[in-house]
Amino acid sequence: MKKAIEKSKVLLEALPYIQAFHGKAVVIKYGGSSLAEESVRKSVLKDIVFMHYVGMHPIIVHGGGPDITSALEEKGIKVRFVNGMRYTSKRVMSVVKRELNRINHQIIRELEEMNCPAGPLTERDGILKARQKDKTLGFVGDVIGVNTNPVFSLLNRNIVPVISPLGVNRKGEVFNVNADVAAAEVAVAVGASKVVFMTNVDGIMHGKRFISSINAVKIRSLIDKGIISGGMLPKVSSALAALERGVEKAHIVNARVSHALLLEIFTNKGIGTEIIL
16 A cells, blocks of 8 residues: 555656646757667657657657667777867768667667657758768768758657758758757757757766756856766756757666656656756
8 A cells, every 4th residue: 555655646746847848849869878778768769658648749760879889880890080070081970870760760670569659760851951061071961950850750650750850951951960960959959848869977077076957057067167067968058048049958867777768857856967048
């Protein structure tokens, strides 16, 4: 009886959040090594199925860096770096496209196995408009716009969009784009209430202190001091860009925590770092 009462309290705690976000779009960026771990991936996808069935509109933007690296190594393709960024040749780009499309269809298949309708949005749909970032980097692009029509077409049919981070320019050339940046741009374009970055750490740390909530002013201070750096920097920068252009909140959440999305969105305390203006 006591356990039943505790479970009902958890459900009641979620109710106001379910009501608040009913009908709202939430963009979820999911990538990194945890995407390749079946148990972690299925935990995240179950959370997305829950969100879908309580009336939210989850939109997935996935990455695939570790899978791409492994595929390049298997093929014996040597990768060179320019100013710390991977040079993407035509040969590398062919591997990038294949791996990202494989991941995209894997996510869709697993969502559908959970009775959640999902649809692919890849470079063929022209979702992400891009331009070449720098000629010295090859087929690496910056996102300069989002074609929202295919996204809303899926949402209007109650289908979860699964977006691959591949941009296309006016000539039809395909570019590899940063998935964090892509997620932020999609969130802004569709008027999402939240953008969530799923990663492999608990959130933003200041030394040994975990930061559960932080605003833009404090974040910029931590960036200037070099406290936020490395792989966290593109996530935080993308979060700020989204907030400054109308997205209400951004979250950085550890995908390896069981049902991390639900705990972050539907509980009072959350488990990750919440970023606000």
